[in-house]
Amino acid sequence: MRTTMQFATRAIGLTTIAMLTAAIVLFRPGADPVAVAAGQPAEVPADLAMVPADAIGFVHVRAAELWKNDVFTSFRQTFEKAGPKVLEALDNQFVPKISTFERATAFLLLDRENPRAGPMPYLVLRFSAPFDPDAVAAAYLKKPEKVQVAGKTVYGRRGDFGLYFPDKQHIVVSDGDGFEFYFRHDPPKTGPMSYGLKLAASGKPLVGSVNLAAIPFPPKALEDLPPEVKSLLKAEHVTMSLDLGVAARVDLTAGYKNAADAQEAEKAVKALAEYARKELAKVKEDLEKKFLAAKGPRPAEELPEALLTVFGLGAINSADELLANPGAYVKRDGANLTASVTLPKDLVVAVGGIAGVGAGLLLPAVQKVRAAAARMQSMNNLKQIAIAVHAYHDANGHFPQDIVDKNGKPLLSWRVAILPYIEQDNIYKQFKLDEAWDSPNNKRLSQVAIKTFISPQGGLANPAGMTHYQGFVGPGTVFEPGKKLTLNNMTDGTSNTILAVETADAVEWAKPGGIPFDPKKPFPKLTSISGNDLVSVAMCDGSVRSLNLKKISEMTLKAAVTHSGGEVLGKDWDD
Secondary structure, X not given: OHHHHHHHHHHHHHHHHHHHOOOOOOOOOOOOHHHHHHOOOOOOOHHHHOOOOOXXXXXEEOHHHHHHOHHHHHHHHHHHOOOHHHHHHHHHOOOOOHHHEEEEEEEEEOOXXXXXXXXXXXXXXXXXXXXXXXXXXXXXXXXXEEEEEOOEEEEEOOOOEEEEEEEOOEEEEEEHHHHHHHHHOOOOOOOOOHHHHHXXXXXXXXXXXXXXXXXXXXXXXXXXXXXXXXHHOOOOEEEEEEEEOOOEEEEEEEEOOOHHHHHHHHHHHHHHHHHHHHHHHHHHHHHHHHHHHOOOOOOHHHHHHHHHHXXXXXXXXXXXXXXXXXXXXXXXXXOEEEEEEEEOHHHHHHHHHHHHHHHHHHHHHHHHHHHHHHHXXXXXXXXXXXXXXXXXXXXXXXXOOOEEOOOOOXXXXXXXXXXXXXXXXXHXXXXXXXXXXXXXXXXXXXXOOOHHHOOOOOOOOOOOOEEEEEOEEOOOOOOXXXXXXXXXXXXXXXXXXXXXXXXXXXXXXXXXXXXXXOOOOOOOOOOOOOXXXXXXXXXXXXXXXXXXXXXXXXXXXXXXXXXXXXXOOOHHHHO
């Protein structure tokens, strides 16, 4: 573990120094990025105005301007050789038209009240000509639904991304949780992203900024870092911009709260430069030793590795030259540290292409991370429900059931009964247990959002008071009407009996009932909330697992739903 932390420390140290000392500064009077940003008007274009000043970070690409720049001449000419008819057909095959695409802005937000949800991605696309939002939604969403999220109309599908059209020239892409948070988020007027947003508004073809202050670093992750790295990480933002004037130039700025922090970081850069040189020397020694030890002729499949090794050694030597004199290329201006580098045109082409592709890939990549986090949070909700059911059993001598009146008519769900055991005793005490769930008093309470009953995989926001966690009701089930089940009654074993399941179908959490089950009839249809045939279930022993609906048989599902049927779960249960 210690070795791993030392390796991570080295990696972070090298990465940090590389960001601030990538190449030699070519400063010119009047071209300083700080001065450029400071002279920007208070207002920014509509697409940039959608980026909150407290975002985790953003990337802004002026795609149309980059495409017309001289560095892309060869690409553009090759593209145009396809002919006007082909290019016109390309335009007519997509909405909005490809030729009207101007800019793309991707950014991330983090809900500090629910950091487990992970970063929420957003992509804003700007077009030069108006388009029909309904046509766009129909083209890119299968069976698009119009859903009201915080009073705004969002097109989308459950478990998938959604589209929001603030007007007929902008498209915002995110998912249900993302839009829900974005619309209710009240960002500050200024923040760490303000510098980068003004820089992007100035017309820079490519600008990216990271809000270091918003990244929730685990405390222990920073303990073993060198003091110099900690000083650099005090930066509120790190902003990069590309300027395609007479030469292609990349400007990098690290902005700090005050000049004292920036001065401390400037000293840290010099210390880290020496540290980085020592680390690079070790890497160089290892690479050279391995490369020179190889005997020729070598097989053809080793050629790529050999070429990369030689290129890597050259890059290390170049980096060492830069790190030998960090004061020559890292400058301090007030509360900012700045560095700049002039790039070859061919490298700019590569960087521009990577940035454009990166902006497009950002949303699905982060969505995968968020989907995994949402799945884990949902499984934790099921775990808490199972624990609450057992706590109820310990207090009352049996599992909870739907609350009924004196004649046995169901009034309230078993979920209401476990409220005191999920830290919602205050809500529980306000319910009138002798009235139906939708009575004037209880209806108001049933609209309360109970966190444990809300699935983070719910996609586009459901109306208040809904849940995706249900139990089965019918002969032999845990929530069989009229039966007070105890642990002693569960002869099939608690680890072999399903307590609750997460499905795509949402129901009112306070309403009695559940998924109808009859062992003599076909098993009720379950739909995965994530759209990948996996459903999460809580077992009666408190464990939580995922079931693959494509692999598990109906016979095994029926056996798992009943608590004392004497069936043996099939081999597909453990697949």
